Amino acid sequence: MSRYTSRRTMFIPALVVLAACSAGGIGSGQASAKEFTVEAQTIPELKAVFGQVESRTVVPARARIGGTIREIAIIEGAEVKEGQIVGRVVDDKLAFETNAADAKIAALQSQLDNARIELDRAQQLLARGTGTQSRLDQAKTQFDVVVSQVAAAQADKAVIEQRAREGAILAPATGRVLTVPITLGSVILAGEEIARIASGQYYLRLFLPERHAAEIKTGGTVLIGGRGLSPVTSGTVATARPGRIARVYPQINGGRVVADVEVAGLGDYFVNERTLVWIPVGTRTVIAVPPAAVTMRHGVDYVRIATPDGPLDVAVILGETFQKDDGPRIEILTGLRNGDRVIMPDATP
Structure with missing residues (x-):
């Protein structure tokens, strides 16, 4: 008896029954197949935490x-x-101050008109020889003083008007x-x-246990789930979108490491809203196969492998699904080992 037969003897009676009841199997000749060699690979160890949406300013x-x-x-x-x-703020005192400024300007304007008349008269008298230069100089000085007073009063009124405009928030x-x-x-x-x-700009703030402080690095990639706290809305790692760790704060507070994550598309979120985030905190070695290699019969997942004694269906326990460059992979927790040749079904007749 080969090592494959001894390792999986427990599955053979069930496989005989299933092979007899299943249509279109390997031996039926109705479908072709190709092989996938199982190789152990290293993937990030992800920890699921909740990130809180914050505004940069x-x-x-x-x-x-x-x-x-x-x-x-x-x-x-x-x-x-x-x-x-x-919004708008109104100070009722500004209306009274404006009225007072208008009255002051009106009074000064009257004084200015009178000073202008006195200046004109002094100039005319001096031209006829009946006036003196000192009277002309005095009238001109008085006119200049009133002109300056009018300008000052108008500036005071402009300040009051500006204060009134600043009531607009x-x-x-x-x-x-x-x-x-x-x-x-x-x-x-x-x-x-x-x-x-x-x-x-909105970003996600993460609070992680202190034991993960050494694994969190600036520039690292994290995965952000969909909006919502339930598994139905948050989705899985396979459907999550990437984000980048922009900052890791050097101080640990209350046994927690604080990190900020930059991710696009948070503009319609509420500030302080929480969402699910998967962050790498290490690595682990797994055995994984394409999802198409797994079939379910009677609630049990199976993977068909090639052995020296012929094709053999092996019951497996599935783990997480993750993405590789050549397509998605599903983790096999038990049932396969490194080097096994998985028979991939081909739907082409």
Whole structure:
């Protein structure tokens, strides 16, 4: 008896029955076949963790003057552009200050008109020989003083008007509104925060056990599952998309290593939303075959191999599915060994 027969004697009675009941087998002549030689290979050891979506920068939209909130133009989750008006603060005192400035300018304008008349009169008297140079100089000085006072009053009014315009609260950057911690009618001070805006690129933050600190490297590749926390929405390693470890923080807090992962397509995620991430923490040697080599009969997975005594169906236990350059592979936990020749079915008659 050969080593293949002794190793798998337990499967032969079942195989005889299955061969008798199955149509289109190897011996039927209805299908051709090719072989796949099993070779042990090294793959990354992946650990599943949850990554938390973060924004690279979060900036506050602040009030530039104190007053009362009269308008809120945004809500949580809204997209805003840089410079967009997100709210408005009104200071009732500015209206009174504007009226006072207008009255002061009007009074000075009257003084300016009178000084201009006095200057014209002094010039005319001096031209006729009845006036003096000192009176002309005095009238000109008075005119210049009032002109400067009018300019100063107009500048004061411009400052008040600018303060009124600064009641418009502007978005400091383009992004998504995270929080709006104020309500209409609230009284706020200059510099107080009225909204927080996530303006930077989104990334994933990972918190890993301290025992994996030596295996986490900047520039390493991780796999990110689909959006959601359930296995149905997160998917598997085979359907995950790649991401890159952009930063590993040098300080361990509470027995955890913190790392940041860059990945595209997080723009519609919520900040602080969690998603499944597979990260390599080592390597292991596995035996794997193409998924097409595995068939299931009566709830049991089988792989057909070539032996000196002829084809033999071997019951196997499957592990993880992973991707290789030449196609997907499925891990075989038990049933095969390195060097076995797997018979691949060919559907071409």
